[in-house]
Amino acid sequence: MEPVFDSKAAPKEAVVRPMVPEIFRVEKYRKETHDTYTLELKSASGTGEHRFKAGQFNMLYKFGVGEAAISISGDPSLPNPLIHTIRTVGSVTKAMSKLKVGDTIGVRGPFGSCWPVQEAVGNDVVIIAGGIGLAPLRPVIYQVLAERRKYGKVFLFYGTRTPDDLLYRGELEKWRARFDMEVLVTVDRASSDWHGNVGVVTTLLKKLVLDSDNTVAMICGPEIMMRFVAMDLIKKEMTLDRIYVSMERNMKCGIGLCGHCQYGPTFICKDGPVYTYDQVIELLARREI
Amino acid sequence: MLEPVVEIEQQVTFKQEQLQTLFTVLQKRDYQLVGPTIRDGAIAYDELNSTADLPVGWTDEQDAGRYRLASRKDAAYFGYVVGPHSWKKFLYPPVLSLWKANLQKGEVVVAPEAAEAPKYALIGVRSCELHAIAIQDKIFLQGEYTDPVYKARREKAFIVAVNCVTTGGTCFCVSMKTGPKATCGFDLALTEVIDGQRHYFVAESGSVLGAEVLAEITKQQATAEEQQDAKDLMEKAAKKMGRQLDTTGIYELLYRNVECARWENVAGRCLTCTNCTMVCPTCFCMTVVDTTDLTGQNAERTRHWDSCFTLDFSYIHGGSIRNSPKSRYRQWMTHKLAAWQDQFGTSGCVGCGRCITWCPVGIDITEEARAIRAGDKSDKATMAIKEH
Ligand SMILES: Cc1cc2nc3c(=O)[nH]c(=O)nc-3n(C[C@H](O)[C@H](O)[C@H](O)COP(=O)(O)OP(=O)(O)OC[C@H]3O[C@@H](n4cnc5c(N)ncnc54)[C@H](O)[C@@H]3O)c2cc1C
Ligand code: SF4
Ligand code: SF4
Ligand code: FES
Numbered sequence: 001m002e003p004v005f006d007s008k009a010a011p012k013e014a015v016v017r018p019m020v021p022e023i024f025r026v027e028k029y030r031k032e033t034h035d036t037y038t039l040e041l042k043s044a045s046g047t048g049e050h051r052f053k054a055g056q057f058n059m060l061y062k063f064g065v066g067e068a069a070i071s072i073s074g075d076p077s078l079p080n081p082l083i084h085t086i087r088t089v090g091s092v093t094k095a096m097s098k099l100k101v102g103d104t105i106g107v108r109g110p111f112g113s114c115w116p117v118q119e120a121v122g123n124d125v126v127i128i129a130g131g132i133g134l135a136p137l138r139p140v141i142y143q144v145l146a147e148r149r150k151y152g153k154v155f156l157f158y159g160t161r162t163p164d165d166l167l168y169r170g171e172l173e174k175w176r177a178r179f180d181m182e183v184l185v186t187v188d189r190a191s192s193d194w195h196g197n198v199g200v201v202t203t204l205l206k207k208l209v210l211d212s213d214n215t216v217a218m219i220c221g222p223e224i225m226m227r228f229v230a231m232d233l234i235k236k237e238m239t240l241d242r243i244y245v246s247m248e249r250n251m252k253c254g255i256g257l258c259g260h261c262q263y264g265p266t267f268i269c270k271d272g273p274v275y276t277y278d279q280v281i282e283l284l285a286r287r288e289i
Numbered sequence: 290m291l292e293p294v295v296e297i298e299q300q301v302t303f304k305q306e307q308l309q310t311l312f313t314v315l316q317k318r319d320y321q322l323v324g325p326t327i328r329d330g331a332i333a334y335d336e337l338n339s340t341a342d343l344p345v346g347w348t349d350e351q352d353a354g355r356y357r358l359a360s361r362k363d364a365a366y367f368g369y370v371v372g373p374h375s376w377k378k379f380l381y382p383p384v385l386s387l388w389k390a391n392l393q394k395g396e397v398v399v400a401p402e403a404a405e406a407p408k409y410a411l412i413g414v415r416s417c418e419l420h421a422i423a424i425q426d427k428i429f430l431q432g433e434y435t436d437p438v439y440k441a442r443r444e445k446a447f448i449v450a451v452n453c454v455t456t457g458g459t460c461f462c463v464s465m466k467t468g469p470k471a472t473c474g475f476d477l478a479l480t481e482v483i484d485g486q487r488h489y490f491v492a493e494s495g496s497v498l499g500a501e502v503l504a505e506i507t508k509q510q511a512t513a514e515e516q517q518d519a520k521d522l523m524e525k526a527a528k529k530m531g532r533q534l535d536t537t538g539i540y541e542l543l544y545r546n547v548e549c550a551r552w553e554n555v556a557g558r559c560l561t562c563t564n565c566t567m568v569c570p571t572c573f574c575m576t577v578v579d580t581t582d583l584t585g586q587n588a589e590r591t592r593h594w595d596s597c598f599t600l601d602f603s604y605i606h607g608g609s610i611r612n613s614p615k616s617r618y619r620q621w622m623t624h625k626l627a628a629w630q631d632q633f634g635t636s637g638c639v640g641c642g643r644c645i646t647w648c649p650v651g652i653d654i655t656e657e658a659r660a661i662r663a664g665d666k667s668d669k670a671t672m673a674i675k676e677h
Contacts, residue, residue: 018434019387019577019590020401044396063390063397064581064588089606104397106390250605252577255434258595259574260602262624265631270433286547288616 018255021061021106022048026099027081032167035088036132037097038073040081044104050079053114054139055246055274059254060084061106065095069251069269071136072110076143082107085135085167111254113274116244117143120216124152126208128229130159130201130221134167136246136273137220141175152214154181159201159221161188201225205232212237218274220246227284230277240278247272247280264289300511300519305481305488307506308366309340311449314505315410320447323379324412325369330358332372334379337412344369351458351531351642354651363483367413370457371641375570376418377425379409380442383594387577390588406441413451414475416468417460417639421570422448423474427633428573447498450475454482454522458531459642461655465534467639469526471495477503480519491519532642534655535662536626539636542658542665543627547619551660556615558650563596565644565652566621571629571637574602597621622657 028040043050057071074083088097099105117140125144129137144151156175160166166185176183184204186197197204201221210233217233219226226245233243247268252258254269261268264283266275283289303310312322322337325344332344349369350357361368390399414422422443429439453462453469462468471478476499480491491511494500511519566572576595581588595602598617603610611617629637638654645653 019592020399023397023399061579063392064579064585066579067577106397106399248605249610250603252575252595256432257429257434257436257573258576259597260576260595262597262620262628265628267632288611288613289547289620 018108019253021059021067021108023104024082024107026101026103026105029099029101032085033165036085036165036167037088038083038085039096039099039105040074040083041105041107042081043107050082050110052076052079052082052110052139054117054143055115055136056110056112057136057254057273058082058084058107058109058111059251060086060092060096061108062092062095062099063104063106066092067106067108067252068092068096069248069254071246071273073135073138074142075146076139077146085132085138087132108254111269113270113272115140115218115246115274116216120144121147121150122152122214124154124211124215126155126157126210126215126217126233128157128201128205128217128219128221130225131161131165132167133220133222133225133246134158137218138168138171140218145175145178145181148180152211155208156181156183157186157201157204158184159186159188159204159225163187163190163194163196200228202228202232205229205236208236210236210238212239212242216242216244218244223247223284230281240281241276243277244274245277245280246274300491300493300516301503301507302489302491302509302511302515303507305364305366305490308490310506311477311502312337312340312412314502315447318447318502320408320410322410322412324449325367325372327358331356332358332369334372334374334376340366343367343413348455349457351646352651353459353645353653353656354648356646364488365455365481365483367451367479367481368455370453370455370460371415371418371643373568373643373647375568375641375643376411376414376422377570377573379407379411380422380446381425381429381436381439381573381594385438385592387590387592390590392586406438406445408445408447409442410447410449412449414448414471415451415453415641416471417462417465417641418570419448419450419471419474420465420467420639421641424571424633424635424637424639425573427635447502448475448477450478450495452478452480452519452523454480454526456526456529456531457642457646459645459653460530461532461534461640461642463527463530463640464532464536464655465636465638465640470523475499480522482515482518482522484518489515491515532640532645532653532655534638534640534658536636539658540627540630542662543623546661546665547623549661549664551657551664552615552619554660555618555652555657556613558652559598559614559618560650561598561614561617562649563598564647564649566596566598567594568643568647570641570643571625571639572596576602597624618652622654625654626658 023044024041030038052072059067061067070084073085088094249261249268251261256267256270326342343366346364348361386402388401429436450471475495494503574595600609625637
């Protein structure tokens with residue numbers, strides 16, 4: 001008995017074996033902070049375009065150890081090399097931290113939904129990141145700055161635990177020096193040699209005046225941080241469909257088949273990771289979903 | 290619910306001895322027969338060589354948390370309901386090597402596993418199971434990404450359905466509109482009739498291939514009386530469902546009851562043993578395991594069935610998202626009866642009753658749904674009181 005196919009949902013034949021990684025080579029390795037590093041990867045076979053959209057992720061495979069879902073943090077207009085910024089938290093991310101230039105790594109992807117970079121054209125853009133959450137948002141910053149005239153005001157609010165956890169310090173300085181972008185950084189705690197803001201990222205939003213009907217907000221960080229930030233933006237009269245967040249769950253396949261990343265009615269690997277806030281507000285309010 | 294694909298042409302009959310002819314015809318066409326056979330005190334699905342491997346004269350008695358084989362007074366081949374196995378075992382293997390990789394001069398070389406898909410003839414597929422296969426087709430074949438292993442096995446499979454004339458204590462296919470009669474999704478459908486001294490099958494084909502195979506066994510038209518006998522048996526079975534599940538507004542009911550006292554209640558009984566998900570014919574979750582050999586030169590990734598009832602399932606650094614058994618049972622049941630509809634446009638439950646039978650503490654999805662509904666009503670009642 002042959003299965004009946006639904007012609008409307010023709011299976012994607014281009015990705016024949018999406019569970020098999022393609023081999024890439026580490027071109028550059030940069031230590032960002034005490035626990036975070038950036039890998040620049042080039043396909044070992046030298047083929048393929050590896051185009052991606054801001055917000056998408058790859059499944060990176062360390063030989064013999066395992067896979068981890070890691071956002072692409074480079075510029076979508078320069079997809080080669082592929083750039084990933086990774087924080088060491090467990091076995092795979094630790095093993096990857098020991099990679100050296102020339103070593104090989106497996107890549108599957110890109111997977112998932114993307115940030116509304118196109119939809120935001122003509123609007124003010126508010127980017128709010130917590131910790132490693134800046135990595136998946138960096139492609140947005142690159143794209144917005146590349147076509148700066150198409151957007152209204154651009155804000156970046158960034159919070160980390162301590163000054164030592166700040167990612168992309170050189171770039172942060174460059175962005176901060178621009179007149180067409182407002183960059184505010186805060187840390188949860190700091191020693192006396194820190195002259196910047198101290199406090200959670202929401203403290204940065206206090207003075208923010210929004211043109212709520214003409215603003216798009218993109219938030220990435222711990223769930224609790226995203227909730228509080230979104231609540232503040234809603235108080236500033238932003239509608240839920242203008243607020244975007246990126247969600248995280250255990251992932252084993254990245255292609256909607258393993259079931260691990262389910263989030264309410266959705267799969268984060270294919271319906272997310274980027275969601276509009278109206279899709280997740282109910283779910284975020286519940287524990288253990 | 291499945292819609293019929295092929296007009297069922299006509300019904301033919303063959304004597305019970307000719308079942309072996311069907312087996313032989315399929316074997317000659319290079320099919321590996323798989324179907325019901327007795328293993329470890331239960332009717333399991335495994336490889337079959339001849340009709341002697343079938344559970345002739347056996348039946349199963351089932352209730353919540355209870356399964357027992359019993360002998361029948363007759364020599365029925367298919368006089369049982371369903372056991373702990375489902376056909377996903379063949380189409381979606383429990384453990385599968387996805388690829389192997391090795392280090393050659395320090396370089397990783399990945400080789401996808403490219404085993405030839407076995408050509409199975411599934412013997413004795415129940416109507417609810419046909420629906421379960423149709424649901425897994427949606428998952429594995431109709432999304433953006435497909436599962437090549439499932440696809441290859443599925444396309445090759447020949448399906449011999451058997452209509453249910455015996456129903457189990459935990460069955461509720463009538464509620465789920467998935468049985469007891471096989472209406473489509475098969476190559477052949479048989480009804481086994483035992484009427485005093487006569488023991489025969491009424492058969493119909495559901496595909497061109499099925500018709501070809503059937504023609505090699507019999508051309509004997511079923512008489513009106515034989516057809517009526519088969520029909521009566523199924524109608525009788527439909528009236529004897531062991532369980533019922535009221536599906537009215539079940540989708541809204543579950544989403545509305547994310548927070549309800551019943552989850553705590555069921556969590557107090559659930560052992561999070563994963564049995565319900567392993568025996569369920571539609572559950573599809575899997576995990577991947579990466580291993581290396583002792584030399585460190587060879588790595589392999591295997592895929593394994595997984596369950597939303599484990600702590601690891603939802604683990605992210607810092608801890609599991611679904612830490613409490615309550616949240617895991619809620620995830621499973623809400624997925625089955627509500628989220629599945631969002632994801633695949635169908636219920637995730639076909640009413641086979643396996644999760645009820647094989648739950649060591651007898652947790653019953655129909656009972657839980659009833660309790661949630663009862664609580665929901667009282668909520669509405671309290672709300673109504675408050676409003677006044
Ligand atoms: C869409 C998405 C994008 C991500 N982007 C980045 C990024 O750009 N940079 C970055 O450093 N991290 C990112 N993460 C988190 C990263 O996937 C985890 O930190 C990583 O999987 C941890 O693996 P481990 O083996 O080192 O940790 P362990 O704690 O040893 O993990 C064991 C297993 O648990 C699972 N797991 C653990 N933590 C997570 C997690 N946070 N999310 C999902 N699964 C997890 C994995 O399956 C892993 O194999 C992202 C996660 C998702 C879902
Ligand atoms: S949830 Fe239970 S009754 Fe429903 S299909 Fe799965 S095992 Fe059968
Ligand atoms: S419901 Fe029953 S079978 Fe399922 S995990 Fe709980 S105890 Fe096990
Ligand atoms: S990661 Fe497997 S379903 Fe999303």
